[in-house]
Amino acid sequence: FTSEKMADVFSYESSDIDWCEDNYKHSEHVVESFNTMSSFVFFIIAPVMLYLLHPYAKERNLAVHLVWIMMIFVGLFSAYFHMTLSFVGQMLDELSILWVLAVAYTLWFPRRLFPPFIEDRATFSSLVLGVTVIATVSSFIKPTANAYALNGFGLHLLYVLAVEMRRCTDEKALRLAKISVLLWVLAISCWISDRVGCSIWQKLNFCYLHGFWHILIAVAVAYGTTLVAYLDAHYEIPYSRPGLQYWPCNEWAVGLPHIVLKGTTKTR
Numbered sequence: 688f689t690s691e692k693m694a695d696v697f698s699y700e701s702s703d704i705d706w707c708e709d710n711y712k713h714s715e716h717v718v719e720s721f722n723t724m725s726s727f728v729f730f731i732i733a734p735v736m737l738y739l740l741h742p743y744a745k746e747r748n749l750a751v752h753l754v755w756i757m758m759i760f761v762g763l764f765s766a767y768f769h770m771t772l773s774f775v776g777q778m779l780d781e782l783s784i785l786w787v788l789a790v791a792y793t794l795w796f797p798r799r800l801f802p803p804f805i806e807d808r809a810t811f812s813s814l815v816l817g818v819t820v821i822a823t824v825s826s827f828i829k830p831t832a833n834a835y836a837l838n839g840f841g842l843h844l845l846y847v848l849a850v851e852m853r854r855c856t857d858e859k860a861l862r863l864a865k866i867s868v869l870l871w872v873l874a875i876s877c878w879i880s881d882r883v884g885c886s887i888w889q890k891l892n893f894c895y896l897h898g899f900w901h902i903l904i905a906v907a908v909a910y911g912t913t914l915v916a917y918l919d920a921h922y923e924i925p926y927s928r929p930g931l932q933y934w935p936c937n938e939w940a941v942g943l944p945h946i947v948l949k950g951t952t953k954t955r
């Protein structure tokens with residue numbers, strides 16, 4: 688009996704969620720092929736970001752790399768989820784996002800905005816860990832609500848960013864923030880539209896919005912992590928004199944943003 692149940696959660700379409708894209712259009716083994724393929728964008732961006740953030744990570748804390756290493760798993764689980772639409776795929780996809788968010792919070796949440804009863808980052812990290820463990824356990828109670836809860840955490844992140852940017856006068860950082868938020872707005876519009884407007888998209892014969900969300904959110908997170916890392920470098924390692932540049936075209940500020948450290952050594 689239990690082993691039957693075990694097999695169930697792995698089986699194709701055992702998840703309650705089914706995205707707008709037509710199922711089994713190109714293969715009987717892949718439920719949603721465009722959604723599966725577009726999940727691989729995380730594999731392309733993650734190694735580039737690990738490389739671009741390395742000088743900052745080395746100076747600040749190598750744990751920074753956890754974010755983009757875990758994003759590789761987000762991509763992997765996302766591809767598995769859209770390939771099978773299985774319950775296990777859904778949970779792996781959602782829980783991996785939850786844990787990346789948790790790591791991002793512990794690393795980068797601005798000290799200034801810690802709740803009053805918290806004195807240092809270590810205590811703050813335990814608080815985030817506690818909340819994340821509770822969220823992980825609760826995610827099994829009503830799995831259909833998980834994705835919305837995650838977007839709620841995403842909104843809180845945006846709120847924190849807005850509070851941070853209000854006292855920022857650095858033109859380059861402000862520009863980066865505007866582009867990140869714009870990308871996020873585009874991404875979330877695709878996600879919501881795929882969820883609630885599917886009948887319209889089916890009439891238009893265009894059911895690929897969730898796949899576009901994958902691509903847009905991956906780029907938004909690349910911009911967002913660079914911005915947050917840049918602000919964090921100002922507060923936590925000011926002697927490194929952080930600057931922002933774009934690769935491949937710095938003059939026009941086009942491409943992937945990254946941090947350059949103009950003065951690296953602590954002593955001196």
Ligand SMILES: CCCCCCCC/C=C\CCCCCCCC(=O)N[C@@H](CO)[C@H](O)/C=C/CCCCCCCCCCCCC
Binds near residue numbers: 915
């Ligand atoms: C202020 C920026 C700080 C940077 C830290 C960012 C940490 C982001 C962590 C994870 C985001 C990855 C989201 C990828 C999802 C791809 C998989 C997917 O499509 N899953 C869906 C099912 O297929 C699932 O329904 C998705 C649920 C929604 C997840 C919402 C995540 C919120 C992300 C917030 C990103 C902020 C970007 C900030 C730019 C200003």
Ligand SMILES: [Ca+2]
Binds near residue numbers: 705707
């Ligand atoms: Ca579908």
Ligand SMILES: [Zn+2]
Binds near residue numbers: 765769
């Ligand atoms: Zn997805």
